[in-house]
Amino acid sequence: MPRAIVAPFDVSVDLDLGSFLLRRRGALAVAPGELLPSADPWSVRGLVALDADLVRRGYVLTTQLRAALSRLAPVRLAELGDGLLARIDHLLGADREHLPLFRRFPDAVPDHAHVLYTRQIRAFLLNQPNQPCAHCGRRGAEVGVGALAPCAHLLCAPCLDGLDADGRGGQCPLCGARLATGTYLGEDGSAGRKAAQDFGGRQALRPLRLITADQVTAAMAEFHRLLARRTPLSPQNRDDLAALLAHAPEDLPQHLPARIPLRETKATVLAALLERDATSALPVLAERVDTATDVLRLLWAWSGAEPDLLPATARRLRLRNLPRPLRRGLLEVLEGLSPTALAEDLRRHRSAWLRAGELLHPYEHRRRFPKVTAAFVLLRETDLRTHEVGREFAEPPAPLRVVTTGDHTRLAFTGFAGRVESLLAAGDAAGAVRVLAARPGELVRRLHHVLRVHATTDPGAALPPELLETVARALGRVAPGPLLGAYGRLRGRRTAGERRLYFPRGTVSLAHAREDHGTVVPAELGAPLCALIEAELLRRSGGERYDRALLDEGLADLVAPFAERAAAKTLVCVPRGSRQRLPAGERLRLFVHWMQPEHLRVDLDLSVALYDERWRFSGLCDYTNLVHGNRAAVHSGDYVSAPPPDGATEFVDLDLARLAAGGARYAVVIVFSYNDVAFEQLTEAFAGFMDLGATPSGGEHYHPRAVRQRLDLVGDAKVSVPMIVDLAQRQYTWTDLNTGADGGYHSVHRHQAEVGSLSRDVLAHFGPENRATLWDVACARAAAGTDDVHVRGGLGVRRWRRRDGEDVGAFAARLRARRDDDGAGQAELPDGARAFVALVDGDVPAPEKLSGALYRLYPGRVDAAPEELERLTAGDLVATLAPRG
DSSP states (O other), X not given: OOOOOOSOOOOOTTOOHHHHHHHHHSEEEOOGGGOOSSOOHHHHHHHHHHHHHHHHTTEEEOHHHHHXXXXXXXXXXXXXXXXXXXXXXXXXXXXXXXXXXXXTOSTTOOTTHHHXXXXXXXXXXXXXXXXXXXXXXXXHHHHTOEEBTTTOOEEOHHHHHHHHHTTOTTBOTTXXXXXXXXXXXXXXXXXXXXXXXXXXXXXXXXXXXXXXXXXXXXXXXXXXXXXXXXXXXXXXXXXXXXXXXXXXXXXXXXXXXXOOOSHHHHHHHHHHHHHHOHHHHHHHHHHHOOSHHHHHHHHHHHTTSOTTOOHHHHHHOOOOOOOHHHHHHHHHHHHTSOHHHHHHHXXXXXXXXXXXXXXHOGGGGTTTOHHHHHHHHHHHTOOTTTSGGGGGGSSOOTTOEEEEETTEEEXXXXXXXXXXXXXXXXXXXXXXXHHHTTSHHHHHHTHHHHHHHHHHHSTTOOOOHHHHHHHHHHHTTSOHHHHHHHHHHHHSOOOTTEEEEEOOSSXXXXXXXXXXXXXXXXXXXXXXXXXXXXXXXXXXXXXOOOSEEEEEGGGGGSBOOOOGGGOOOBSSOOOTTOEEEOOSSSEEEEEEEEEOOTTOOOOEEEEEEEEOTTOOEEEEEBTTBSEEXXXXXXXXXXXXXXXXXXOEEEEEEEEHHHHHHTTOOEEEEEEEETTOOOGGGSSEEEEEEEEGGGSOSSSOSOOGGGEEXXXXXXXXXXXXXXXXXXXXXTEEEEEEEEOOOOSSOOOHHHHHHHHHHHHHHHHHHTOTTTSOBHHHHHHHHHHHHXXXXXXXXXXXXXXXXXXXXXXXXXXXXXXXXXXXXXXXXOSSOOTTEEEEEEEEEOOSOOOSSEEEEEEEEEOOGGGGXXXXXXXXXXXXXXXXXXXXX
């Protein structure tokens, strides 16, 4: 585990730790030193206004957080409350159009604040009687949650009975208010029903929990988590890391973990150290840089670019000059590497190294650094007869050799890739695997190719035992991303001429598809390799023990995240390719908002392309066709510019039932840049959708409480396809894709064939049988970590127990297939338990004492669990499968 950073971060206005913790952990940090000995009466009054503002946004304070806020001084509460509301509005995309309900709390709180808050709480109860108890988190329908009179805080009957038993039944446990006769607020007839209609909403309130530490300490914990990640960071995570590094303490090198496993993260950290003091950072570089590609990534980060080495980054990157001591230090690091590894790494990124060589000047130091010079002579294909360095390489270092072709004499080298390709071309699958085993990640990525060669040269034959043994030994060193990618690829059934989807590495998620007419690899041929991967996943998942696991079978619809480098920043981190149910109502509102920079007109267009069940184009709703069918889809109108400071917003309302009745099966949501301006040139741009069943009647068009998803439009792209709606299944596939386009004047009519073909390929590619899912990951961790697993699903909650004599592999197989269960289970977690919880909806109650690990896609009552419960994202969940020793 990384050591704690004891020196504080240099926190300035540039680093908003409050937003950082709200987004990453759904929490608010309150430093113990800020708390008064008891609740301040003015702060208690101010909390009523804050309650009202938060409820309008779909949030509620937990008991612990509310108690802490009541002990803040009024001025501090006003500052913290205003900041919290502003952060939530920004998170929901409503900061430009939605103002807080009460701008000056706790001072001058209007007399109607409490009336409005109680009306909203009653409206929520009328709309959704299953709201959670604010004290214990249990559901309303199960335990009789009601709004206390007069304060309107939600409390269930068991909690109220418990207060009576303790002699505290006369006051609210959240705010201490004395309760009126009758305890619960009554429904005020037509007025209450009118409030419910105006308020709308099937969405449960999202609890905001307390972090019992100051913001700096909580941020340090997240900083360590980012450094420990073994899978690629998403753009949001990279932004967080850069912000924290910019404000890290001066003695940061002394407190870094012994190893930073992700090489891109390591390059970012080392570049930050160089920026502070290049001379003192050189010993750290010499200790931590162990490949030539590490040096190249460092040069990219030093020049202000992402160290991803992508061609798109390279085209726009201007490399920054190196101080002479740093240049010599990097050459010394390269000289200490193996000649073979050095030559391979330089050839792998040839164009990038050619540019880097212009900064390093390796020929100037050819006698001091002969291996580096030889590697660049090979890279540049320097003619040894005419260049002055030729005299140095009459006998080049192994494995280089001198070859002469005509009048040209140069260095040559048969590398790793050449040996592999030669063996595969000769049909020697086992020999190729032996060579690939030296690079386990490359071996796993090429397993399908190896199986295809075997199926071609020896049809019908089983895999040789030595090949399986070699793969089994290599799997222990493979990163979780390639391991899960191979698992999904090998277990699916393939057909001749199938359409295959490719996602080239890049700053945006472009996808390409083509027909594959190669030899079909039978599923039974890949089955032994899938079994090896399953065993390896179980081995890596066995580090933690739990009293119980609670899983959701809906995890099978969530694809294990991949290509996170190109993932968009989103409100809800749905992995690309995942299927999710639509909100329960009949109407969705799509939106796109953008703001153009000064002196540049940008015209974004929100469009919906409609296709039938055979993917034939059947209609559209966009700026050319504002109303589709019997108002089944309605466009709000076309803005052709979005000048600051307000920008522009377009909406499309979808009536799901009418669209389906009109013959549409799929609705593809598209955002075009009509005049061909890339999204990255915009000051701000985001798109998403709202549940119109969760919006007030009339009034504003953009309702932050109703926002279900939003994503930022970024990168060098001009067409975005955020999601595909299946109108028959009432679900959507989150695609987060971009398509290539140029020439301007983009519209659905122009791109309808390409969009339809891509969408069809995407749905086939992300079928559950073709991709590893979070269900696979969660089942491995649950089976390896506990003997008692409870699963929520369509048949209620079922239980799986590991039987006497049953090994972990058999238990995991039974759980993964959801067969042979052991009867009814429980959704509630026992108080004081150590649990592994992986859910789609975090709507289970959180006991007062709970430890272990939690993944949930959507927020809910479980978020109110104590800090001892580790919160995981989908990327974190996959990262826990990193190779073990």
